[in-house]
Amino acid sequence: MTQATPPFNARLAPFGESIFSTMSRLAVEHNAVNLGQGFPDFEPPAFVQDAATRAVSGGFSQYSRxxxxxxxxxxxxxxxxxxxxxxxxxxxxxTVTAGCTEAIAAVLLGILNAGDEVVILDPSYDSYAACIAMAGGVARRVRLEGPAFRITHELLRGAFSSKTRAIIFNSPHNPTGRMFDEGECAVVAGLAREFDCLVLSDEVYDEITFARPHTSIARLAGMRERTVILGSLGKTFSCTGWKIGWAIAPAGITRAIRCAHQFLTFCAPTPFQKAAADALDSVCTDRSYLHELRRDYTTRRARMLGILTGIGFECVPPEGSYFILANAQAAGWPDDVTAAKVLVKAGVATIPASAFFDPANPDRRWLRFAFCKQEATMALAQQRLNALPLHEFAKLTN
Ligand SMILES: Cc1ncc(COP(=O)(O)O)c(C=O)c1O
Structure with missing residues (x-):
């Protein structure tokens, strides 16, 4: 019996199985401490958990609007x-969505026509390029050079043309930890106005900031009417598995987003929407939880930077987000994937940041470490990393 060729959407073929899946499998295989995937290994605050418990048993179990x-x-x-x-x-x-991931998909599916171009930064969150492809668009990547990862007009200008429909802008930025400054935001806003395109402003790490408080590009002159603010409950309230996100946009753009959203998920999970409302209302009334969150992450960031620099890694200290990039090549490895595979065998899982770059980008320097982890997790990672000096680790490559 001949086997049918498994069908596969050609637009998705370049994406295949990601390094995230490979690293997760290796992490389980080697019982590794997981500093790879960006989810907290601690519980959401009690007031948020209680809100969900109340919602699940309190009449919020059916579809919502x-x-x-x-x-x-x-x-x-x-x-x-x-x-x-x-x-x-x-x-x-x-529009409330099933996580910010669905918001990204709903916006792109809602606004793009075949061949429309979307500018994205390189590196950037991996779902952007995949969703642009699923929507029939074309990603125009702009390489940012580490360790500074700065946006300049010269870099960005060449990616814009009459075909540009949008730019996806993410600050605080995953994976670099950059919070783009006023001048960089002005460059993005200026080009968006000049080419009359939208800015999809991914602000999921808005409350995890170290350099200065987050400000939205939507606040700049002429930007309200062309910005889609993308947010998530998961990062701020340590509940990434609840998958509650949102898109805020002018009514005309919102109609397009809602049109796609109704056929993707129809609605986000109702009990978690209710819990999200309670959680957000609560921090609007009293911001002390948000201050504590920032204070805790400042401590975790310092701890992880201490561990990594302590074993000899050159790091990019993040201005925001809960990720640190460490330079694997400067530590003696040929590239990030080799480094990640050696480290996971030694019991520490990371993400090779090339997963966030265009495959054509030769930059293979960076390992991403997540520090949304408990002290015990970081201490165990430190113990394992300290077991061998870094240059000895690098030798295990050969
Ligand atoms: C930059 C960025 N945007 C969006 C998301 C997705 O958010 P959610 O978990 O709400 O789908 C993530 C998750 O890691 C992210 O890092």
């Missing part, structure tokens, strides 16, 4: 107004 429970769209609008000073209409400008 497709674009979100009224209470949730209102809470998101209130939070956006308080945190970034952005006033949005909860009924016409906010």
């Amino acid at each position: 497709a674009f979100g429970l009224p209470k949730t769209t209102h809470a998101i609008a209130r939070y956006a107004e308080q945190s970034i000073g952005f006033a949005a209409d909860p009924d016409t400008e906010v």
